Amino acid sequence: MLKAYQQQKGGLKSVVVEGEAALPVGALWLDLINPTPDERRKVDINLAMEMPTRADMEEIEISSRLYQEDGGLFMTATVLTQTDTDLPISGAITFVLTAERLVTIRYIDPQPFRSYALRCERSTVTASRADSVLMQLLDAIIDRMADILEKTGADVEAISREIFEPGPALGYRSDKDFQNVLQNLGRKYDLTSKLRESLLTLSRILTFLNQALDAELNKEARVHGITLSRDVASLQDHSTYVSGKLTFLLDATLGLINIEQNTVIKIMSEAAIVLLPPTLLASIWGMNFQYMPELSQPWAYPVALVTMAVSGALPYLFFKRRGWL
Incomplete structure (x- = not known):
């Protein structure tokens, strides 16, 4: 135009x-x-x-x-x-x-x-x-x-x-x-x-x-x-x-x-620190070997639970004290 x-x-x-x-x-x-x-x-x-x-x-x-x-x-x-x-x-x-x-x-x-x-x-x-x-x-x-x-x-x-x-x-x-x-x-x-x-x-x-x-x-x-x-x-x-x-x-x-992203990674790291030791113990005690004498004891189950809880808490407290978490 x-x-x-x-x-x-x-x-x-x-x-x-x-x-x-x-x-x-x-x-x-x-x-x-x-x-x-x-x-x-x-x-x-x-x-x-x-x-x-x-x-x-x-x-x-x-x-x-x-x-x-x-x-x-x-x-x-x-x-x-x-x-x-x-x-x-x-x-x-x-x-x-x-x-x-x-x-x-x-x-x-x-x-x-x-x-x-x-x-x-x-x-x-x-x-x-x-x-x-x-x-x-x-x-x-x-x-x-x-x-x-x-x-x-x-x-x-x-x-x-x-x-x-x-x-x-x-x-x-x-x-x-x-x-x-x-x-x-x-x-x-x-x-x-x-x-x-x-x-x-x-x-x-x-x-x-x-x-x-x-x-x-x-x-x-x-x-x-x-x-x-x-x-x-x-x-x-x-x-x-x-x-x-x-x-x-x-x-x-x-x-x-x-x-x-770092916050998400930190949360995942905390979860891994808490859960990995109990998972390791549960894996060991969950093995189907014929001779595992501690499993036949009447106190074995509660002791295993307490041990797993302590194994998860101790690393978390240690890392927290050092300021890594």
């Missing part, structure tokens, strides 16, 4: 360009969403430059993500979507900035784009230049990243309380409890890693823009970009903190699992 946004009554109004329809004159923003070959070709001809393909957008080299060509700035960022689910998705979005237009190429539909498009429809967006639209879009993306990171931090705090403050009802935690904790930690770590990757690409784009934009013609956009760069830097620091805390909680959880 190809949507064109043009100035109208102080705001931006969208028009869906379908079929053979020409692009609106004076459109500030062309939004390509899962574009068809014909839609890509139409934009290529209109701007006299070749838009990157999906394969080009997925390249990870800096030279493939940030470059200047045919009078346009080509920038590709990694943006998250479906962050409210257990399976967040990160996808590449390319921004192409020229003197008169901004083109976005994307195969995902993140919330910042939907929110910005809705603001355009409500005439609450004031933008007279393509670089202003770009900065407002980047601002919306960064705001969304901040919200996601804030929620992730709160979720990590809740997991931390679950690990270290189990409460009386969870004095003993089952394998299922630990499995749930590990799954939650894994999901949050995956989300945080994707956030850090996205913030890194946004930081590179803002640095690239600051160097490429003209200091006089794009003064307002450059000032906005510097502010956004500071915001991204602070979010990167916070994401590093959250990532470090997740690593600590993972290590702590694995340590608690190890303690639980």
Whole structure:
């Protein structure tokens, strides 16, 4: 789909360009969403430059993500979507900035784009230049990243309380409890890693823009970009903190699992220490040899029981006294 946004009554109004329809004159923003070959070709001809393909957008080299060509700035960022689910998705979005237009190429539909498009429809967006639209879009993306990171931090705090403050009802935690904790930690770590990757690409784009934009013609956009760069830097620091805390909680959880396993092994060891000596005596007296004189005595049975009980108690008391149990 190809949507064109043009100035109208102080705001931006969208028009869906379908079929053979020409692009609106004076459109500030062309939004390509899962574009068809014909839609890509139409934009290529209109701007006299070749838009990157999906394969080009997925390249990870800096030279493939940030470059200047045919009078346009080509920038590709990694943006998250479906962050409210257990399976967040990160996808590449390319921004192409020229003197008169901004083109976005994307195969995902993140919330910042939907929110910005809705603001355009409500005439609450004031933008007279393509670089202003770009900065407002980047601002919306960064705001969304901040919200996601804030929620992730709160979720990590809740997991931390679950690990270290189990409460009386969870004095003993089952394998299922630990499995749930590990799954939650894994999901949050995956989300945080994707956030850090996205913030890194946004930081590179803002640095690239600051160097490429003209200091006089794009003064307002450059000032906005510097502010956004500071915001991204602070979010990167916070994401590093959250990532470090997740690593600590993972290590702590694995340590608690190890303690639980050691407790089980300790119980089994105590049972073995108590039961092995009586079992040995019972095995000896249970042999079917013809000549075992002590078994024919009237006191043999009670003495055997007492001996077996003492043989189990003495090793237990000895190990307990030495602090081995």
